[in-house]
Amino acid sequence: MNAHTSAPRPRDRVTVIGGGVIGISWAGLFLAHGLDVVVSDPRPEAKDQVLAGLAEIAPALAELGLPTERLTARLRFEPDLAAAVAEADVVQENGPERLDVKREIWRTVEAAAPAHALLATSTSGIPASAIATALRQPERLVVGHPFNPPHLVPLVEIVPGERTSPETLLRARDFYASLGKKPQILRKEVPGFVANRLQAALFRECVHLVAEGVVTEAELDDIVTDSIGLRWAVAGPFRTFHLGGGPGGLPHFLRHLGRAMEATWPGLGEPSFDEPTVALLTAQAEEAFGGGPVGELAARRDRAQLALMRALAATADGRQAQHGQREQPAQHGQATA
Amino acid sequence: MNAHTSAPRPRDRVTVIGGGVIGISWAGLFLAHGLDVVVSDPRPEAKDQVLAGLAEIAPALAELGLPTERLTARLRFEPDLAAAVAEADVVQENGPERLDVKREIWRTVEAAAPAHALLATSTSGIPASAIATALRQPERLVVGHPFNPPHLVPLVEIVPGERTSPETLLRARDFYASLGKKPQILRKEVPGFVANRLQAALFRECVHLVAEGVVTEAELDDIVTDSIGLRWAVAGPFRTFHLGGGPGGLPHFLRHLGRAMEATWPGLGEPSFDEPTVALLTAQAEEAFGGGPVGELAARRDRAQLALMRALAATADGRQAQHGQREQPAQHGQATA
Numbered sequence: 001m002n003a004h005t006s007a008p009r010p011r012d013r014v015t016v017i018g019g020g021v022i023g024i025s026w027a028g029l030f031l032a033h034g035l036d037v038v039v040s041d042p043r044p045e046a047k048d049q050v051l052a053g054l055a056e057i058a059p060a061l062a063e064l065g066l067p068t069e070r071l072t073a074r075l076r077f078e079p080d081l082a083a084a085v086a087e088a089d090v091v092q093e094n095g096p097e098r099l100d101v102k103r104e105i106w107r108t109v110e111a112a113a114p115a116h117a118l119l120a121t122s123t124s125g126i127p128a129s130a131i132a133t134a135l136r137q138p139e140r141l142v143v144g145h146p147f148n149p150p151h152l153v154p155l156v157e158i159v160p161g162e163r164t165s166p167e168t169l170l171r172a173r174d175f176y177a178s179l180g181k182k183p184q185i186l187r188k189e190v191p192g193f194v195a196n197r198l199q200a201a202l203f204r205e206c207v208h209l210v211a212e213g214v215v216t217e218a219e220l221d222d223i224v225t226d227s228i229g230l231r232w233a234v235a236g237p238f239r240t241f242h243l244g245g246g247p248g249g250l251p252h253f254l255r256h257l258g259r260a261m262e263a264t265w266p267g268l269g270e271p272s273f274d275e276p277t278v279a280l281l282t283a284q285a286e287e288a289f290g291g292g293p294v295g296e297l298a299a300r301r302d303r304a305q306l307a308l309m310r311a312l313a314a315t316a317d318g319r320q321a322q323h324g325q326r327e328q329p330a331q332h333g334q335a336t337a
Numbered sequence: 338m339n340a341h342t343s344a345p346r347p348r349d350r351v352t353v354i355g356g357g358v359i360g361i362s363w364a365g366l367f368l369a370h371g372l373d374v375v376v377s378d379p380r381p382e383a384k385d386q387v388l389a390g391l392a393e394i395a396p397a398l399a400e401l402g403l404p405t406e407r408l409t410a411r412l413r414f415e416p417d418l419a420a421a422v423a424e425a426d427v428v429q430e431n432g433p434e435r436l437d438v439k440r441e442i443w444r445t446v447e448a449a450a451p452a453h454a455l456l457a458t459s460t461s462g463i464p465a466s467a468i469a470t471a472l473r474q475p476e477r478l479v480v481g482h483p484f485n486p487p488h489l490v491p492l493v494e495i496v497p498g499e500r501t502s503p504e505t506l507l508r509a510r511d512f513y514a515s516l517g518k519k520p521q522i523l524r525k526e527v528p529g530f531v532a533n534r535l536q537a538a539l540f541r542e543c544v545h546l547v548a549e550g551v552v553t554e555a556e557l558d559d560i561v562t563d564s565i566g567l568r569w570a571v572a573g574p575f576r577t578f579h580l581g582g583g584p585g586g587l588p589h590f591l592r593h594l595g596r597a598m599e600a601t602w603p604g605l606g607e608p609s610f611d612e613p614t615v616a617l618l619t620a621q622a623e624e625a626f627g628g629g630p631v632g633e634l635a636a637r638r639d640r641a642q643l644a645l646m647r648a649l650a651a652t653a654d655g656r657q658a659q660h661g662q663r664e665q666p667a668q669h670g671q672a673t674a
Binding site (some may be wrong): 289 | 340342351358399403422441444460484485490491492494521523524525527528529531532533534535536537538539540542543547550551552554555556557558559560561562563564565566567568569570571573574575576578579580582583584585586587588589591592595596597598599601602604605607609610615619621622623626630631632636638640641642644646647648649651653
């Protein structure tokens, strides 16, 4: 914002590898926070796609209260990867989800980037440990996995590889927190990390219930937004059961209702995406969502979500209901280190 | 509100069976909507408990925009069940979750209530089919399962027994909708209904991830509120993946990512509430939530949730993001009938 003052604070220079949907979203967030951004993508059409994508998300960034007037003033494109990371303080990689490709990318980055650079991959499915075997300094690489889209959803999962250093984890946490994100350091590397595992567990049962004809997709969606979705936006699953356990809280719930819930688990569905199931889900999706362009539906959803985020931020109750007594983010890192 | 106008509209007379937490919440909602309410509970302490409970939830009812000044003016207590339902238009039963008890209650109600009365049980776990074998007119009984607390969470699952009539389902839907709830008629009786099955599926993985030491309860709760919770408050799981599938929507997602998600399902956890797990979950709950009385935490959560509901209601985007093109609730019933 004050790029021309006499003593500008040092700004992070961030290299965003990959100009797809995730890369664009990260780039937009970084730029709106005043960082210098280099986007590196070998595809000739990448530059136009990134500029179009930034124009599309600019309104959402503005609704987050970020300045977007000259969003691309500090944006540069550099298709050559080694050149793109040569002066980077932070590298956020959003390349294809293929281990061989990621290894090749990171080998190049490690050789060309400054020794102090934070090295983070947005991967949702490849463990840092698997990529880091290609590196001389595996302790530098960490997963910084956003929940799509990164500029809008608060969570960033910071997932260590087997050899990621505590310093790298804390630095990643501080970097994402400085952008207004809600980083969470996981204590162990686990396939799918946390949010996507939870999403997959719930979606599995969703597919089962629709395939069994208990509800349609649209009906199930309404059930979720009108009950557990609303609940979990304010208080997570453990807190929700704690508050539902009466005066005895979660311990009471576990002692008195835990066995009953456990008894229901074997009865949950184990569907598969076989042809009839995919055909049914596709037909229902076309009926329920087919009326308008996805982009417009997504923009509406994003505006509604921004309204929720503002409502939560405006109530001390909201933040306290979500985060309880734990006000010091430093605790997370200490517990992990 | 206008109880003394010369031509009052006919008011439903509702009998609430059981003066526990769920019964109190229903009674408060019914009273705030101007209905005549009889609470029937054989316990001598029930009356005091109900009055205290109503006083506790009155502020939340007021925040919903409902009149609460003379909330108990149309409230009556009648411990004798047959007498309590003798003039009922609607019976909402919240008795103990035991099949033999529920059968006995409903046998009495069927014999004593007017022939036109809507008969609904709040049960979360007992199928209407199993209760209705005790009735001469099983087509009259339906599950009207609220998500706790009924006065606050919009969802009511309307679940048919094998012999529940379509007329009963539609009447239940209209009744709950008239109270501002979001009723959803399920197309089939299934154990746990829908919302609790989804909750159980997700919570199973939550327990697994905490038991495995990937995250603490408090960390997992933050992950949920900062990602999937926020998402699902605005758009359910199918719509979320539809909007995440790019221009091709959910069909594209299913074709390209369905198999990848399916491959993750066998790796999801299968924990049990054995002693070490319960001990760990209890210890973490005490650390995370132990600081204050559950009632105060719950009140905070409820205020935050009300703020979200108001934010959603205030944006056309919110309702459209949630409910899409389907604006006619009548569709649900037609599809089910």
